[in-house]
Amino acid sequence: MTRAERVVRELVGAHGRTYAAEAGITLKDTPQPLYRLLVLSLLLSARIRGSVAIATARELHRAGLRDPRRMARAGRQERVEALGRGCLPTLRRTYGDATRPWRRAVDRAMGR
Numbered sequence: 001m002t003r004a005e006r007v008v009r010e011l012v013g014a015h016g017r018t019y020a021a022e023a024g025i026t027l028k029d030t031p032q033p034l035y036r037l038l039v040l041s042l043l044l045s046a047r048i049r050g051s052v053a054i055a056t057a058r059e060l061h062r063a064g065l066r067d068p069r070r071m072a073r074a075g076r077q078e079r080v081e082a083l084g085r086g087c088l089p090t091l092r093r094t095y096g097d098a099t100r101p102w103r104r105a106v107d108r109a110m111g112r
Contacts, residue, residue, distance in 0.1 A: 019044060023057045035067050056086030 001009075012018065020027055025036045039060060043053035063082035065071045071079070 019050065019054060023054045024061070025057075032067055036061060052087050056083060059083075059086035 019040060020037055023036070023040050025033055025040065027033055027037065036057065040053065040057040043056050044050060046053065060066075060082050063074075063078070063085070065074055065079065065082060
């Protein structure tokens, strides 16, 4: 076991589960879990509680917004409703500003 692996194991042992595990994301080197991790990281970077970010990431998954194509095809209202169900009223009110980096990431992923 490398030093980095020991450090990670010790941190997880001391502090519990990772945000990805709490959000129900099984990490694999495939597009969908990596996209979900990207979405979760964007939500966690907002000025909100981690538990709210996790709940919102779970709700986006339940709403079927699991990959860039589905996110891009979803209407604005569908995304706003999913964000609201994830207990993120602040993000709903400031949807344009708060999700701008997210929308740019989706546009890049879609080749726009």
